[in-house]
Amino acid sequence: MSEVDDAMRGFADWFGRRPIGAWSAPGRVNLIGEHTDYNDGFVFPFAIDHRTAVALGDRDDRVIRVASSFAPEPVEIHLDELSPDALDGWSAYPLGVAWALGELGADLEHVRGVDLYIVSTVPIGAGLSSSAAIECSVALALDEHWGLGFDRPTLAKVGQLAENRVVGAPTGIMDQSASLLGEADAGVFLDCRSLDAEVIPLGFAADGLSLVVIDTKVEHAHASGGYAARRASCEAGARALGIDSLRDLHLDDLERAAALLDDETFRRVRHVVTEDQRVLDTVRTLREHGPGAIGPFLDASHVSMRDDFEISVPELDLAVATAQANGAIGARMTGGGFGGSAIALVIDALVPIVTREVLAAFAERGHREPAIFTARPSQGARRDA
Ligand code: ADP
Numbered sequence: 001m002s003e004v005d006d007a008m009r010g011f012a013d014w015f016g017r018r019p020i021g022a023w024s025a026p027g028r029v030n031l032i033g034e035h036t037d038y039n040d041g042f043v044f045p046f047a048i049d050h051r052t053a054v055a056l057g058d059r060d061d062r063v064i065r066v067a068s069s070f071a072p073e074p075v076e077i078h079l080d081e082l083s084p085d086a087l088d089g090w091s092a093y094p095l096g097v098a099w100a101l102g103e104l105g106a107d108l109e110h111v112r113g114v115d116l117y118i119v120s121t122v123p124i125g126a127g128l129s130s131s132a133a134i135e136c137s138v139a140l141a142l143d144e145h146w147g148l149g150f151d152r153p154t155l156a157k158v159g160q161l162a163e164n165r166v167v168g169a170p171t172g173i174m175d176q177s178a179s180l181l182g183e184a185d186a187g188v189f190l191d192c193r194s195l196d197a198e199v200i201p202l203g204f205a206a207d208g209l210s211l212v213v214i215d216t217k218v219e220h221a222h223a224s225g226g227y228a229a230r231r232a233s234c235e236a237g238a239r240a241l242g243i244d245s246l247r248d249l250h251l252d253d254l255e256r257a258a259a260l261l262d263d264e265t266f267r268r269v270r271h272v273v274t275e276d277q278r279v280l281d282t283v284r285t286l287r288e289h290g291p292g293a294i295g296p297f298l299d300a301s302h303v304s305m306r307d308d309f310e311i312s313v314p315e316l317d318l319a320v321a322t323a324q325a326n327g328a329i330g331a332r333m334t335g336g337g338f339g340g341s342a343i344a345l346v347i348d349a350l351v352p353i354v355t356r357e358v359l360a361a362f363a364e365r366g367h368r369e370p371a372i373f374t375a376r377p378s379q380g381a382r383r384d385a
C-alpha cells in the first residue's frame with residue numbers, strides 16, 4: 001500500500017536508517033448522524049480507503065521527533081517536556097497523542113523516545129478527518145511500540161483528548177471511533193452516551209452501489225464560530241426543556257418543545273431529535289432491506305441541516321440536488337457544515353454521470369471545481385509492516 005511504502009521510504013530519507021515498523025489509520029465519512037455526537041446521540045460513520053501511515057524507529061534517549069510529508073521541518077521535544085502549552089501547529093496532533101497517552105494512564109517515565117515519519121492520502125480539511133487519521137495512526141503505533149496495552153476505545157479517547165486539549169478543537173469521539181473500529185464494507189454505529197459501538201455491514205459493493213464524495217473545497221469563514229453557536233443553541237434548548245441533553249428528547253416531545261422555545265432554538269432542537277431518529281432508522285433499514293433502501297433518510301438529513309440547523313452552503317446544496325436529479329439513491333452534506341463535502345449513494349453504473357453532471361453544474365454557476373471520488377468502507381487502524 002502506497003502510504004505505508006512512502007512512509008517507510010520517507011523515514012529512511014529523513015532519519016538515515018530503516019524504521020522498525022509502520023502503522024496506518026483511515027479517515028472517515030459520516031454516513032448519517034450530524035451534530036448528534038455532542039448531544040449524547042447516535043452517529044453512523046465508516047472508515048474510508050484513504051489512510052495516514054506512520055513509520056516508527058526507536059531511539060536511545062527520551063526525545064520524540066516527528067516529521068511529515070505535509071510539513072517542511074521535523075519537530076522534536078523531550079518526553080519530560082510534553083504538555084499542551086509546549087505544543088502547537090501540525091505537530092500538536094501526533095505529539096498531543098503522546099501527551100494524552102500519559103494523561104490516560106501510560107507510564108511515560110520509563111519509555112524511550114522515537115522518530116516518526118508520517119505520510120497521508122486523506123485530503124486535509126475536506127471534512128474526511130485527516131486529524132483523526134493522524135491521531136489514531138500515531139496512537140496505535142506508540143501503544144504497540146511502548147507495550148501499553150490500551151484497547152481501541154481507550155485509544156479513541158486518547159485521540160479526542162489530544163484534539164480537545166492540545167489542538168484546542170472541541171470535537172466529539174466519532175472520528176477516532178470510526179478510524180479505530182471501522183472494518184471493510186461496514187459502518188460503526190456509535191452511541192455517543194454509552195460509547196457502545198457496533199460494526200454493521202453496509203453491503204454497498206455487493207449491491208452494486210458506490211459512495212461518491214464531492215469535496216466542494218469551500219472552507220467557510222463561519223466554520224468554527226458556527227459550530228460553537230450550534231452547540232450553544234443545543235445546550236440552551238436542553239436547559240430550557242429541563243433535560244441533560246437533547247438525547248433525552250423524542251419525536252413526540254417536539255410539540256411541547258415548540259411551545260417552550262423560540263423559533264430558532266426549536267429548529268436547532270428539531271434537527272438533533274429527528275437526526276437521532278434517522279440514524280436509528282438507517283441502521284434498522286440497512287439490516288432489514290439493504291443499502292438500496294436508506295436513501296430517503298440521507299435526503300431528509302440534508303433538508304434538516306439546510307433548513308432547521310442552517311449549516312449548509314449553496315455549493316453543498318447544489319452537489320446534493322444535482323446528484324439526486326441524476327439518479328442518486330440518496331445524498332446529503334456530511335461533516336460539521338459551512339463547507340466541506342457532500343456524499344451521494346449511487347448505483348455503480350451512474351457514477352460517471354453523477355460526476356460529470358456535478359462538475360458541469362459547478363462550472364455553470366462559476367463555483368470552484370470540486371474534487372469527486374468514491375470512498376470504500378475500509379478496515380480501521382492496523383499495523384502494516
Ligand atoms: P480534517 O480533519 O477535516 O481534515 P482538521 O482541521 O480537523 O481537518 O485537521 C487538519 C489538520 O491536521 C492539518 O491542518 C494538520 O495540522 C493536521 N494534519 C492532518 N494530516 C496531517 C499530516 N499527514 N501531516 C501533518 N499534519 C497533518
Ligand code: MG
Binds near residue numbers: 129131132
Ligand atoms: Mg478534523
